Amino acid sequence: MGTPTTHILPCTAGIGLRAPHYREVLQGLPKLGWVEVHNENFFGGGAPLHTLLKVREHYPVSLHGVGMGLASTTPLANDHLIALHRLCDAVQPAAISEHLCWNAAARMVINDLLPFPYTAEALDHVARRVEQVQEKLGRQLLVENLSSYLTFAHSEMTEGEFLAELTRRTGCGILFDVENLYVNVRNLGVDADAFIKSIPAEAVKEYHLAGFDERDGCLVDTHSYPVSSEVWELFESVLRHIGPRPTLIEWDSDIPALPVLMAEAAKAKQRLEVCHACVE
Amino acid sequence: MLALSDDLTVFGSAIVRGEAVSPLVDTVYPHYSVATAIDIYRNNYCGNLHDALASAYPVIYQLVGDDFFRFLARQFIAQYPSCSANLHHFGAELADFLTTFEPAQKLVYLADVAALEWACHRAYFADDAVMLDINKLAQIPPEQYSDLIMRIHPASQVVRSRYPINAIWHAHQSGENGDFHIELDSGTNIVLVSRIADVVQVNELEEDCAAWLHEIQAGRAMGVATDLTLERFPDFDLHAALLNLVRQNILIDFNPGVIT
Numbered sequence: 001m002g003t004p005t006t007h008i009l010p011c012t013a014g015i016g017l018r019a020p021h022y023r024e025v026l027q028g029l030p031k032l033g034w035v036e037v038h039n040e041n042f043f044g045g046g047a048p049l050h051t052l053l054k055v056r057e058h059y060p061v062s063l064h065g066v067g068m069g070l071a072s073t074t075p076l077a078n079d080h081l082i083a084l085h086r087l088c089d090a091v092q093p094a095a096i097s098e099h100l101c102w103n104a105a106a107r108m109v110i111n112d113l114l115p116f117p118y119t120a121e122a123l124d125h126v127a128r129r130v131e132q133v134q135e136k137l138g139r140q141l142l143v144e145n146l147s148s149y150l151t152f153a154h155s156e157m158t159e160g161e162f163l164a165e166l167t168r169r170t171g172c173g174i175l176f177d178v179e180n181l182y183v184n185v186r187n188l189g190v191d192a193d194a195f196i197k198s199i200p201a202e203a204v205k206e207y208h209l210a211g212f213d214e215r216d217g218c219l220v221d222t223h224s225y226p227v228s229s230e231v232w233e234l235f236e237s238v239l240r241h242i243g244p245r246p247t248l249i250e251w252d253s254d255i256p257a258l259p260v261l262m263a264e265a266a267k268a269k270q271r272l273e274v275c276h277a278c279v280e
Numbered sequence: 281m282l283a284l285s286d287d288l289t290v291f292g293s294a295i296v297r298g299e300a301v302s303p304l305v306d307t308v309y310p311h312y313s314v315a316t317a318i319d320i321y322r323n324n325y326c327g328n329l330h331d332a333l334a335s336a337y338p339v340i341y342q343l344v345g346d347d348f349f350r351f352l353a354r355q356f357i358a359q360y361p362s363c364s365a366n367l368h369h370f371g372a373e374l375a376d377f378l379t380t381f382e383p384a385q386k387l388v389y390l391a392d393v394a395a396l397e398w399a400c401h402r403a404y405f406a407d408d409a410v411m412l413d414i415n416k417l418a419q420i421p422p423e424q425y426s427d428l429i430m431r432i433h434p435a436s437q438v439v440r441s442r443y444p445i446n447a448i449w450h451a452h453q454s455g456e457n458g459d460f461h462i463e464l465d466s467g468t469n470i471v472l473v474s475r476i477a478d479v480v481q482v483n484e485l486e487e488d489c490a491a492w493l494h495e496i497q498a499g500r501a502m503g504v505a506t507d508l509t510l511e512r513f514p515d516f517d518l519h520a521a522l523l524n525l526v527r528q529n530i531l532i533d534f535n536p537g538v539i540t
Contacts, residue, residue: 043405044368045406046405046406046435050408073284073285073288077364083366105292106289108289109361110296110362111325111367112328114292116291121282153306188309189309216319
């Protein structure tokens with residue numbers, strides 16, 4: 001079977017593909033622009049990798065990491081890098097991304113996406129690690145802005161400024177999670193327009209959209225609901241400023257039936273098409 | 281030494297051990313307190329580990345129920361904190377933990393079921409290997425058999441127990457109606473875990489076959505392994521064992537250097 005041209009993400013909507021939908025997708029081959037999966041679920045090969053390689057025969061695949069810890073202060077885990085390299089070789093993904101966060105320090109590993117102070121020192125540190133990853137993989141890494149529930153008193157720049165400088169230094173791309181920005185706007189009072197203007201549009205290679213939950217007044221980035229009307233509105237504004245890019249619907253807990261995800265993707269696709277029309 | 285490292289350690293200790301986070305982080309937020317924020321991170325931390333444990337140990341989860349599993353997971357997380365960024369690595373020590381976990385001592389088989397489930401979890405993520413074509417083995421002249429070094433599928437594992445863990449495991453797979461009767465003192469159970477294509481297999485293994493497989497796993501040539509097994513089990517049937525282990529995708533290849 002010939003592999004379709006799937007080395008770049010098409011500028012349309014895709015979905016985050018999770019275990020409950022593997023079978024349905026492989027049997028029905030629904031019309032999906034592309035899919036994104038979490039790297040760590042396919043490390044070590046075996047049964048999960050089998051499934052992913054079958055998916056890869058039909059769709060462009062983006063590999064999205066949740067465990068690299070680009071800002072962690074323990075050394076980059078070599079086994080993690082090797083496993084990712086191996087996965088890249090097997091899958092030949094259309095994109096590969098990680099989060100601007102940390103998950104390990106001293107002797108602690110915290111399996112989450114944690115914020116850190118945006119200082120010049122942190123920028124040097126993260127830039128070195130992004131370079132290390134890009135060197136190992138031999139390709140560009142996309143780095144995703146984070147949803148955060150607190151800020152550090154001694155941050156020296158905004159997250160947008162940090163990301164902009166990171167792309168300038170390392171040549172990495174930006175995965176712009178619009179829902180993460182919205183969560184930060186509501187929780188932390190981040191200025192959405194300032195964020196959008198602070199990152200270089202040409203470095204943005206992908207968007208993420210998802211739904212959040214709320215707890216005691218704090219929006220929590222749970223990926224457990226449809227995209228809210230406020231996030232759609234912010235997405236439209238982002239499209240006007242930055243332009244259309246491959247856009248992913250993420251849903252990671254209380255995962256709904258596939259048609260629900262596809263309907264969300266259709267909404268994103270429609271907005272991308274309106275935006276395409278404006279650009280042309 | 282990075283100042284960042286100190287910052288992350290303070291923040292991390294607040295999440296993991298509930299230590300103070302001020303004056304590191306801003307304390308005023310428009311709609312909630314900093315304690316709420318730390319609480320959310322703490323919940324994420326415990327919740328992610330709990331979910332990873334529950335997904336690696338679905339039978340233990342069913343055996344003890346939601347509430348007790350939550351309690352057990354909390355104690356386990358405190359005793360064996362995560363040490364890998366890959367959540368699929370979390371929970372390897374659950375069987376060890378359960379052997380000394382006082383509140384579960386009445387469920388004498390629990391630790392062994394956990395060992396079996398971890399073997400299944402590892403088998404699921406183990407590397408692929410092509411199934412051995414039994415005809416390829418049949419082409420080897422019998423006089424060369426004893427020199428063959430067999431290769432074992434990376435998913436293969438053997439779990440032993442004084443309890444009928446094979447029956448317990450099978451009774452808790454989806455599709456079973458939960459209506460079962462298990463004799464706890466039915467004798468030693470040897471369980472073979474393997475993977476055929478994408479599906480993890482769990483089957484009981486005869487004592488002699490397990491002994492032979494143990495020698496093969498130790499890298500012994502087939503002749504030596506068979507002689508050692510026959511010393512302990514005079515009725516050992518090599519032909520039957522080979523067929524069984526090839527069918528279960530345990531033996532995947534043999535040393536090609538011997539054939540040429």
